[in-house]
Amino acid sequence: MQINLKETADFLKAHDNFYILTHQSPDGDTMGSGFGLCCALRKIGKKANVLCSDNFPKRYHFMYEGYVPQKFAPETIVAVDVADKKLLGPGLAQYGDYVDLCIDHHISNTLYAERLLVYPDAAAACEVIFRVLAEMDVTLDRQIAECLYTGIATDTGCFKYANTTKLAHIISAKLMDCGIRLEQINREMFDIKSKARLKVEQYINSSMEYYLDDKCAMAAVTLDTLAEAGLPAEEFEGIAGMSVQLEGVKVGVIIKEKEAGKFKISMRSASDIDVSEICRKFGGGGHVKAAGCAIDGTLDDVKLKLLSGIAPALGIDLWLA
Amino acid sequence: MQINLKETADFLKAHDNFYILTHQSPDGDTMGSGFGLCCALRKIGKKANVLCSDNFPKRYHFMYEGYVPQKFAPETIVAVDVADKKLLGPGLAQYGDYVDLCIDHHISNTLYAERLLVYPDAAAACEVIFRVLAEMDVTLDRQIAECLYTGIATDTGCFKYANTTKLAHIISAKLMDCGIRLEQINREMFDIKSKARLKVEQYINSSMEYYLDDKCAMAAVTLDTLAEAGLPAEEFEGIAGMSVQLEGVKVGVIIKEKEAGKFKISMRSASDIDVSEICRKFGGGGHVKAAGCAIDGTLDDVKLKLLSGIAPALGIDLWLA
Numbered sequence: 001m002q003i004n005l006k007e008t009a010d011f012l013k014a015h016d017n018f019y020i021l022t023h024q025s026p027d028g029d030t031m032g033s034g035f036g037l038c039c040a041l042r043k044i045g046k047k048a049n050v051l052c053s054d055n056f057p058k059r060y061h062f063m064y065e066g067y068v069p070q071k072f073a074p075e076t077i078v079a080v081d082v083a084d085k086k087l088l089g090p091g092l093a094q095y096g097d098y099v100d101l102c103i104d105h106h107i108s109n110t111l112y113a114e115r116l117l118v119y120p121d122a123a124a125a126c127e128v129i130f131r132v133l134a135e136m137d138v139t140l141d142r143q144i145a146e147c148l149y150t151g152i153a154t155d156t157g158c159f160k161y162a163n164t165t166k167l168a169h170i171i172s173a174k175l176m177d178c179g180i181r182l183e184q185i186n187r188e189m190f191d192i193k194s195k196a197r198l199k200v201e202q203y204i205n206s207s208m209e210y211y212l213d214d215k216c217a218m219a220a221v222t223l224d225t226l227a228e229a230g231l232p233a234e235e236f237e238g239i240a241g242m243s244v245q246l247e248g249v250k251v252g253v254i255i256k257e258k259e260a261g262k263f264k265i266s267m268r269s270a271s272d273i274d275v276s277e278i279c280r281k282f283g284g285g286g287h288v289k290a291a292g293c294a295i296d297g298t299l300d301d302v303k304l305k306l307l308s309g310i311a312p313a314l315g316i317d318l319w320l321a
Numbered sequence: 322m323q324i325n326l327k328e329t330a331d332f333l334k335a336h337d338n339f340y341i342l343t344h345q346s347p348d349g350d351t352m353g354s355g356f357g358l359c360c361a362l363r364k365i366g367k368k369a370n371v372l373c374s375d376n377f378p379k380r381y382h383f384m385y386e387g388y389v390p391q392k393f394a395p396e397t398i399v400a401v402d403v404a405d406k407k408l409l410g411p412g413l414a415q416y417g418d419y420v421d422l423c424i425d426h427h428i429s430n431t432l433y434a435e436r437l438l439v440y441p442d443a444a445a446a447c448e449v450i451f452r453v454l455a456e457m458d459v460t461l462d463r464q465i466a467e468c469l470y471t472g473i474a475t476d477t478g479c480f481k482y483a484n485t486t487k488l489a490h491i492i493s494a495k496l497m498d499c500g501i502r503l504e505q506i507n508r509e510m511f512d513i514k515s516k517a518r519l520k521v522e523q524y525i526n527s528s529m530e531y532y533l534d535d536k537c538a539m540a541a542v543t544l545d546t547l548a549e550a551g552l553p554a555e556e557f558e559g560i561a562g563m564s565v566q567l568e569g570v571k572v573g574v575i576i577k578e579k580e581a582g583k584f585k586i587s588m589r590s591a592s593d594i595d596v597s598e599i600c601r602k603f604g605g606g607g608h609v610k611a612a613g614c615a616i617d618g619t620l621d622d623v624k625l626k627l628l629s630g631i632a633p634a635l636g637i638d639l640w641l642a
Contacts, residue, residue, distance in 0.1 A: 173490035
C-alpha cells in the first residue's frame, strides 16, 4: 500500500523498536538513509538499529561514529533505499517478507513492503527521509544532516548527474545550517583514492583503445592481466564512467573477464545513443546511458561483436571504418 | 565606493552602452558573469558587449552561442570577477583606470573601480550577478541561467569545496527552473578530458613520489620530461589537486621547471596544515589549503628544501624519517 508523507510520519511516531534495513553492498544513500533515520528515531526516544548484510564500509565512518547497537526485540521493520527484497542480501533475507515500511526512490521498486513511500522523482532516498523527518518535526543535528547530505551528494555525483533535483539543492542548503562538514565529506566521497584504486585507474587509462573514428572507447581487463598487474577486483566499482571521459567519445565499454572466456561488459553513453538497446542485442539491458551484457568467447571475438553492435548506432559501417 | 545591490541595479538600469570586462585566462565564473550580465542587459534593451584579453575558451561555447558583438561607443565599463585591474590582461589594460562598476567576490579585490559590489562570502561572482538581476527584476532565460549556473558550479568544484554557500545551492535550484542542461554542462565542465590532458594526468600519477610516512606526495615536471613525454604546458591547469588525492596524504606538491634550474611549486593541504605558512618560508604565499612559491636549484635540492619545510608541519623529523 502506497502511503504519503504524513502517514509515514504518523506510522513512525506510533511505532517503536525499529530494525532499519539497508541494501547489500551499501552505498552512501542507503547508509545515509539508515543512520539518518536511526539517529532521528533515537532522538525522539525510540529504540532503533541499522542492519546490513555487509559490514558498514569504513568510508562512511562519520555516519556511525558513536553508534552502538541497542538491545531490544524488533517490532517494526523499515527498509531504506532497498528496491527489491533480494537486495537485502543473505544476512537480512529473513526479513524480506516482513517489511512494514519501505522508504525508497527507485522506480523499479518491487513493492514488496506492506507500506510504501516511494518517490521515483527524488534524487536519493535521503531526500525522501529528509521530507519524512520534516513532517515529523524532528530537529536535525549535525550527524543526521551529514547522513542525509552524503546520500544526496553521492547519488547525484555531487549534483552533477541528470537525477539532480531542485529539492536536492534546497535540502542541501538547509542541511548546511546544521554545520555539516561539507568540504571534508565531499573530499572523502569524491576525491580521495586508495593506492589500489589509483593503480586500477592508471591501468584502465593506459589500456584504453579507440575505435570507430575515436567515437568508441574500450578497455579490457582479463584474468591474466588482473593477476599480472596485481589489480584488486574490488577496486573496479564505478570504473565504467572512465570509458567516456575522453572528449568526442560517444560510447564507452569496459570488458571484464569473470571466468576464463566469459566476459561481463559495462557500456556507457555520452550522447543520445541508447546503450541499453545495444546491450539487448547481446541478451543484456539496463538504462539509456548505462547498460551491460555478458558475452563468451575470446577477447578479440568479444570486441568485434561489440563493435558490430555499436557501429550502426554511431552510423558507421564497421567494414569501411 | 562600495555600493549595495539596489544601487547596482539602479546604476545598470540608468546607464547604457556597456563594455563588460572579464579577466584574462577566463574561467567559468568570469565568463558566466560576463555573458549572463550581457544577455540580461540586452534583454532589457541595452547595448552590451563582453570583452576579454584572451579568446573565449571553446569549453564555454554554450555561453556565447549566437552572441554577436554590437557596434556602439562604450559609455559604461563594468568588470566582473576581476579582483585587480592587472588581471584584465594586456588586451583590456587600457580600461583599467576607467571601470565604472566592479562586481566581484574576491576578498583580495584591490578596489580599483569607481563603484564596487564585492561580496567576499559569495561562492562565485555569478552568485552576486544573480542577486543583481533579481534586484533588477530581469526574467532569466535558459542562456542566462546556464551562464550563472556554470560560474557557480565551476568555482565551487560542483558544490564540493569549502566556499560552497547555502545561496549557491538555493540559486542553483532556481536556475533549474529555467531548464538549464545541468547534466551536459557538468559533464563538459568536470568529466570530459582531452587526450593531452589524460596524458598529463597519467604522467603526474605515474611519477608521484611519497615521502614522510606517505603523508607528503610530490610530482615533478622538468623541461626535459615535458619535451620528452610531449606534455603540453597548457594542460597543467588545476593539476595540483592531484597531489592530495591519495588517502593519507596531508600535503601535496607539484614542482614545475619554468626555466632551466628555476622551479615553480604548487602546494596543497588535505589537512589542517597551513601550506601558505610553509610556502612563505620560501618567499611564496597563498591560501591555507592552496599556496605556492618559487625555488631555484637542482630538482633534488628543491625537493629536499621543500621536505625540510614540510616535515616540521607534519611533526616529523626529516633526518629520522
